[in-house]
Amino acid sequence: MNQHPCNTPAELAQRLAAWIGLRLHQAIDGRGHAVLAVSGGKSPVPLFEALRAQPLEWSRVSITLVDERCVPHDHPDSNTALVRTHLLQGPASAATFVPWFDELPDTLDDAALQTLADAAGQRLATQPWPWDLAILGMGEDGHTASLFPHAPGLTQALHASGPVAWTRPLNAPHARLTMTLPALLATRELVLPLIGPAKLRVYQQARLSEDDTLPISLVLHQHTTPVQVWLA
Numbered sequence: 076m077n078q079h080p081c082n083t084p085a086e087l088a089q090r091l092a093a094w095i096g097l098r099l100h101q102a103i104d105g106r107g108h109a110v111l112a113v114s115g116g117k118s119p120v121p122l123f124e125a126l127r128a129q130p131l132e133w134s135r136v137s138i139t140l141v142d143e144r145c146v147p148h149d150h151p152d153s154n155t156a157l158v159r160t161h162l163l164q165g166p167a168s169a170a171t172f173v174p175w176f177d178e179l180p181d182t183l184d185d186a187a188l189q190t191l192a193d194a195a196g197q198r199l200a201t202q203p204w205p206w207d208l209a210i211l212g213m214g215e216d217g218h219t220a221s222l223f224p225h226a227p228g229l230t231q232a233l234h235a236s237g238p239v240a241w242t243r244p245l246n247a248p249h250a251r252l253t254m255t256l257p258a259l260l261a262t263r264e265l266v267l268p269l270i271g272p273a274k275l276r277v278y279q280q281a282r283l284s285e286d287d288t289l290p291i292s293l294v295l296h297q298h299t300t301p302v303q304v305w306l307a
């Protein structure tokens with residue numbers, strides 16, 4: 076795990092956008108294509124706005140998600156809407172975006188969520204594996220992607236062989252689809268931007284021990300996938 080301290084959130088967004096742009100350029104240079112998976116939430120917006128302006132062969136980049144809320148794409152909480160609004164603009168509009176579903180079933184019982192997760196996994200299987208980069212976020216409860224502590228579905232999401240599982244967060248809205256932990260750790264590199272003292276405290280706590288009550292700790296304590304932690 077490498078740490079990249081920044082003085083301000085604006086500096087982090089600018090420096091990390093350039094760093095991600097270089098990584099994607101290297102992937103395109105080496106393999107002809109790049110696959111980037113991104114998180115939702117609020118803090119990625121400045122990063123997305125800096126990243127979309129990076130000089131890159133965006134037509135050779137596929138973008139998808141590390142998780143999705145089970146809401147329609149026109150819902151304000153949709154990660155698909157977030158990426159379309161803030162990242163797939165300007166030069167980055169030439170990228171290929173892979174949403175995790177198009178429509179939702181009328182009911183979202185566990186069986187329906189499992190069907191959605193399996194179908195999303197098949198969509199993601201169309202992208203050349205291993206993906207080049209996944210941008211993670213973290214909540215103040217130590218969740219990352221939609222691997223929420225104590226959530227129904229978490230155990231399956233931590234150990235499933237497939238790329239996508241479902242969870243029902245206890246303290247966050249909407250049923251979710253999430254990349255499984257094995258899928259996240261199968262990417263070539265992970266990026267974790269953390270902004271603000273509250274998240275820094277959770278991060279420091281997660282570095283002390285590996286425990287699924289702080290799912291981000293399972294990412295920080297593994298040794299198979301490089302993790303780049305950006306702090307401001």
Ligand SMILES: O=C(O)[C@H](O)[C@@H](O)[C@H](O)[C@H](O)COP(=O)(O)O
Binds near residue numbers: 114116117219
């Ligand atoms: O869909 C999501 O909500 C994200 O994937 C989630 O893991 C997010 O990264 C954290 O909840 C932090 O969210 P903020 O950036 O809003 O703090």
